[in-house]
Structures are given as structure tokens and as C-alpha cells.
Amino acid sequence: MIEKRNTVTIKDVARELGIHHVTVSRALRNTGSVKKETRDQIKKKASELGYKPNRLAQNFRNKRSNVLAVVVPDLRPYFFSKFVSDFMNIAQEAGYSVMIFQSSEKTGVEKEIIDALIGYRVTGVVASVTKDTVYESHFNILRDENIPYVFFDRAPEQAEATQVLVNNFQGAYEAVVAMIKSGKRKIAYISTHYQHKIFRDRLDGYKQALKDNNLPYIKELVIKGGFFMNDGFDQAKKLMDLKEKPDGILAVRDEIGIGVIKYLKKIGFRIPEDVAVIGFDNDPMGVACEPELTTVAQSIPSMVSSSFDLLIRQINSNTLSFEKKIIEPSIIYRGSV
Amino acid sequence: MIEKRNTVTIKDVARELGIHHVTVSRALRNTGSVKKETRDQIKKKASELGYKPNRLAQNFRNKRSNVLAVVVPDLRPYFFSKFVSDFMNIAQEAGYSVMIFQSSEKTGVEKEIIDALIGYRVTGVVASVTKDTVYESHFNILRDENIPYVFFDRAPEQAEATQVLVNNFQGAYEAVVAMIKSGKRKIAYISTHYQHKIFRDRLDGYKQALKDNNLPYIKELVIKGGFFMNDGFDQAKKLMDLKEKPDGILAVRDEIGIGVIKYLKKIGFRIPEDVAVIGFDNDPMGVACEPELTTVAQSIPSMVSSSFDLLIRQINSNTLSFEKKIIEPSIIYRGSV
């Protein structure tokens, strides 16, 4: 059975020293004026007794936790796990704790998460929304509670909040141009069923690049499907069964792109000689396949530091602002184009 | 500038209704006895006013948060991001929030995290320790505070706490046997510099399998290096530069195994005909490469559910127990053996 909890409080420390607990509080937080001698004595005794500040009490009293929240649709894809990992490191460095939430791409869960965020009075929120989150409405509740938030990568449309986004249009545009430059003329586009703007932007970039290079937009070459490697495999089959086969394929995710490569190799096409392939996300998985996958990369470290800085600025200035930071992607050339 | 925070408390709800705030508290938590009529009225008014329970106050008052903590060395490797993702899902389902911490493989950070855990009075902890954490000592502080914890995958040696571990010895053993069965006789072993027991167990399994099959243990065929794909690449080069080249390679991580495959293909060896390769972890990345990597897989869902169940049992029974759950790994045959 559990034994008595021997939680040490500032009052215990105070009693031991025959002083007032308020003085202990002051000393331990290095605020107010406490004689150096007393302060040292207090700190010594506190660590001697194994005093650990009760954050629950502190947070309650201060009406705010020291917690930053990160909300992502799914923690497993490389982009998100890397973002979260990096974000945690710089947040912890700066003295914040981090709570992570996963919406599983469900708007309903996202709403519950926001209620929890308010309940916990988190200090700030960094969020990437679900594929279906079109409106900012449920995030507005945070604003009512004066909890600053910034969106990264995926924001609601017309969000009136600070955002750190990738220029997806440009990324897709450049990827298509890269294939055109290497001599490709019939470039296909594989997307997911997800409706979020980032995917529409990529499609727009694709279309514009074709247009600017006097290439026709062929409806059959634009298809949508699932999110994973096997989906890419299946989509590639559909594309290569066409009478007018593509000689280049842009996939909205690296995983999909890898599935494409696997199918192409299976049916004996050479990459990039017969068909070029480009993906999105700079997933390390792209290095595992052969040829290595050329990809449109967004700089995660700069997204992390922008998100963090913009959030902290709002927290410290006690204002809710609306800034838009656009990260320009770049193509990482490997072997598939 | 920030406008006045309009935080609604139970007292506000009570005042509006001309009743006592304790009744509101009872009604909202569905405890004690409150007339159904009153209860309904209260709930209606509460949601009307947009009341959100102040978790900070609740947790403080209850002396415990409703938070489960997960501590991992690094969030990015597939094994950990998948574990955390799954764990969060079932924890959220059960009404807990989750805080995630990353030790970055540093014992010092791990200690700080534990202090934070105590400060936040988390309800329970699930942890996988750093590569250098040999002793349980800093976790014992949690026990003093009656915070239950369970280790998963990586535990301190001789930990006196509940653990969910993988039978690493067996995994390595079977992997070697698999290669022997396919006719390999000179099997190499690539590990990391990490000292943690899980890697030593794998090495032991490797040795035992050789022994049981009357194969000599050749020192030169066992090498250690980094953690990543390029490290595997480099190690493979060393191995294949040997006069006595191996015809099978067991790598302690899939990423390393993929690096090995890349090197072997580069210098023209066929896989698995000339050299077989097996990795550990069932990282989806292994499906991206060619041939697809055969791997020793631990079932992450069962690790998650065991960890969660064992933790919750301790929380609910108010006891700290010491159980050891061993998950048996299995080999997933793909193309590299």
C-alpha cells in the first residue's frame, strides 16, 4: 500500500527556520527583498528537505500554467514528429513545459482539445489543424480567454491569427518546372482526398507551372487517393494504365512518391529516364528508396523557431497579433528527376 | 491590447441562479445529491454562460492533475513517435491528458524532467530511459511522491518497478537463426555505441544463436557505430573490406540496416543471395528500400496497451507494484533474407 506522502511545502521550510513562509517564497523565487544571508539559509534548507515547488498551487495562484501546447493532426508523420521534437527542445530550454495533443484529423477531437487547453489555462498554443478544419471559430474561444495561438503549416482559411505557413504554391510550381527542365512534358499530379488549402495550393502551383510553360492541363493526369505508400503504388498503376502515360509525377507527400517509385520499378520503368518523380516533405524515408526521392522541402527548424518566437512575442507583450510568416520551400535534388 | 478576461466560475453560475456554488459544483460533477431539476438548470446556465471548469483549481484542490506523462529519449524515431501517438489516443479516450517529455538521451535532462513531473503532480508516468541511464535512483523520487511509473522498452537495470520490455535476446537469436536457415554461415552484427542493456541483450542473442548452431564467434564481424542510415553505410563498408566477408548482417536498427543495403547494392552485391540483412524495429522506412528489409518487430500496440493498463492499475489500486511484462518479438519477412 501507499505510504504517507511526505510533501514538503514552503511552510515546512519556514517552520524549520523559525521564519515566515512568505519570506521563503520570496527567497526561492528571487523576488522582493530578502537578506542575502537569509536567502542562502532558506535555499540550503529547502534543498535539504527536498522541497519541490507545487506547480499546481503556483499555477493556480498565478492563474496560468507554464505550459505551451502543441496541437497536431497526427504525431507519426515525419513532418509533425520532427516539428514537435524540435519545438519541445526550444520550449524546454526557455523554461516551458509542453503538452501535446493529437486531433487524429477529427474536428470534433480538435474542439475537445481546445476545451482542455482552456481548462489548463495553457500559456500559449501552436496548432496545425485537421484536414477538415475550414473555420477558425473553435479557436476563437482561445482568444476570448486571452490565450495566444499561432497556426503552423495548416491554418484555417482566412484565419485572423498569427500563422507560419509554407508557400505550397511555389513548391509545387518549382517541382513541375524542374521536371520540365529535365525534358518532361506530360506531368501527372497525385494528391490525397484531403480538402485542406495546402493541397489546393499545391494543385494551383502545378497548374500554373504547366500554363507558364505552354503545356496543356490534362484532367486524367490529376488524381486523388489515400495518404500512404500503398496508395501511391495504386495511383501510379492507374496513371501508367492510361493510354497517354505521364513522364513525370508530382506527389503531394514523399510516402506517396515512394509508392509511385516502387510501382514504376515493378513494371520496369526507369527513373528518372522514363518517368521522373518528386514528392513533398523531405521525409528521411525518401533516402531509403532507390533512386532516392527528389523532394520539396520546407525548413522545419525555421518553422519551429518562427512559431515559437511569434508565440512568445504575443505572450510577453500581452497582445494577440495577426502576422503571417511565409516559409519558402526548396527542392532537394536526389535521384528521381 | 488584451481585453478583460471574462472567466466564468461556479460562483458566477450560482449567483445567477440564486443558489450556493457548492451545489453547482456537485451538479456539474454529477456527485452528491442534487435535485434533477436543479441539476438540469445548473447545467443549462453553465453552458449558457460559457463556464469552463478551471482545471488548475481542480487539480490544485484535488492534489493531483489528470495528466499522464510520457518520457522518451527522442520523439523522432518511428518506434517512439508511434508509441506516443498510440498512447495518447488511448489515454485521451480514458479521459487523461498527456504531457510528453524528451530527454534527448541525456541523463541530466531526464532528472530535470522528473522534477517537473513532481512539480506538476502528474497522475502517472510511462518512461523509456536514455541510453546511459543505468540506475533507477532518480525515478525513485517519484515513488516517494507516490507517483506510479512504468518503464517500457528501455528500463534501468534491476529496476524495481513495473516494466514492459521486449525479449531482445530472442529477437536477435531468431534473426540469426533465420539467416542460418537460409544458408548463411558468416553472420556479422552491427550495433550502436549505446550501452543500454537492450543492445547487450541483442548481442547475447546473436552469440547464443551462433553457438547453438556450431558457428564460430568471429570478433571482427561484430562492430559498433552510430545510430543512422549513413552509419550503417559506413559500417557495411568496413565489414565488406574484410578479407573474410560476412554473408549475413544483423543490424540493431532498421535505419542502420537500410544503410547497409544501400552500400551492398552500391558495390554490386546481391541481397539476399550474396548477403542477407535483417534489422530491428519494423520501421516503415524498411518498406521503402529495395529489397524491402526483413526486420525484428515488437508489437507497439501491445506495448502501449500493457503499459497503459499496468499504469492505470497502479493508479486505481493506489499501490506501487513491480511487474514485468515481456513482449515476444517476431520476424517480419520481407525481401532481404
Added chain:
DNA sequence: GTGAAAGCGCTAACAT
């Protein structure tokens, strides 16, 4: 430089 008083929002225990 230190102490005394008050209260954050909530809930357990007791009283009615």
C-alpha cells in the same frame, strides 16, 4: 527586510 492578512476556484466534510 520581514510579517500578517487575504484570496485565487474548487471540493470534502459536516450541518441543516
Added chain:
DNA sequence: ATGTTAGCGCTTTCAC
């Protein structure tokens, strides 16, 4: 079924 009391551990404000 509802109300009263008290206090969790801490920090802010004001007094000395």
C-alpha cells in the same frame, strides 16, 4: 437536497 465552513500551497498587497 442544499448550505456552511474550511482549506489546499502559493503569492500579492500592505503594514511595520
